[in-house]
Amino acid sequence: MSHKTDVIIIGAGPVGLFAVFELGLLNLKCHLIDNLDKIGGQCSELYPEKPIYDIPAYPKIYGQELTDNLMLQVKPFEPVFHLNQQAESILKVNDGWQVDTTEGTIIVAKCIVIAAGAGSFVPRRPPLENIKIYEGKSIFYSVRDRSKLKNKKILIVGGGDSALDWANDLASIADVTLMHRRKEFRAAPVSVSKMLKLEEDKKIHFQLGQLSELIGKDGLLKKIKYTHEEKDDLIDVDFLFPFFGLKMELGPIASWGINLHENLIKVDTEKFETSVPSIFAIGDINTYPGKLKLILCGFHEAALMAQKCFTYCYPDKKNIFKYTTSSKDLHKKLGV
């Protein structure tokens, strides 16, 4: 799919979302790209239920609540989201940039705003020797093709929602073992009781333990060595699914020719523009003298960045600064 817009925002966390608002006030339309399957970035993925105390005018607000409120705030500007995909490459085109994603989405825009936080969320890889040889062949971090798993010996490791949901799901078609370091789970209680019932009915085997060694050949697993209470044991395995949550990596952005400093993007503090004109970086991903990684700083950066984006998108127009309290024009845009 190919799209054209004014600004491409990479990262749909709180700062990317507020950028939609600031750009929207200036009549600039946005498309957002995020590697997660949901909107909200770290706020929704890492700490949806943890309170944040330093958002101005909110003595206490939860990560998910902040995301939900921002979504309400940007609704009038009709942002378009491209989730479950990573911005893979950028290309300079006639009057702006083309961004290609890992899912084949192509977006063309005048400006790019990188609001990618600490980078893309990617699955956490267990620190086991030779694990990369097996990945994509017999070790997977998500279930893509259920049919290949039919009647196979599957080991799922972890105690969160992904681990339990997939153990419960695959128990009907495969020989499933769920391994976790303790018999307590942070997954939703309903998934936990379902799993315990399946275990009781001998449809799932539960094993206490932690992964310690992969045994196989040419990327095909045969056995896995695991440890429990300082004792090792082996289990026969065709496929392994480790579910240890997600971690953040800068990813392809590092190869786009933008000046970096220790995996952060250098910007000026007037426009928050990178070393490449018309590419901006706001929020936790940027760095400048005195930088603080706070959501409120990212909001400020979004407002200033938007002013400069306007000049790239409308080079012949003069931007007259207006307040949302008094401007009839802004009220119209906000639908109030």
Add this chain to the structure above:
Amino acid sequence: MGTLKVKDRDGLIHELNAKSGSTIMEIIRDAGLDIEAACGGCCACATCHVYVTNDKIQKLKLIDDDEESMLDQAFSVLNNSRLGCQIEYSDDLDGMELTLAPE
């Protein structure tokens, strides 16, 4: 003021100055050792996983549910596993020995 002895992933031991009020994670991170601490210290990831390797472990507050369930996302969890962000340094922890967990 006191000292922490921290063994890194190459087996090197670093003696770090520790001040009350900081967490173990902050002391290790601010000394420039390789501890990811992705969430910044709010017990929302497990990337400040450490092992406490001497008897100072008995001086620590018991692990709570939050920390225990975040440890589920860590690898090679042992009986002496803790999250560095959940231990606040105080003078009775002077001389504590730690090892950074593999990642």
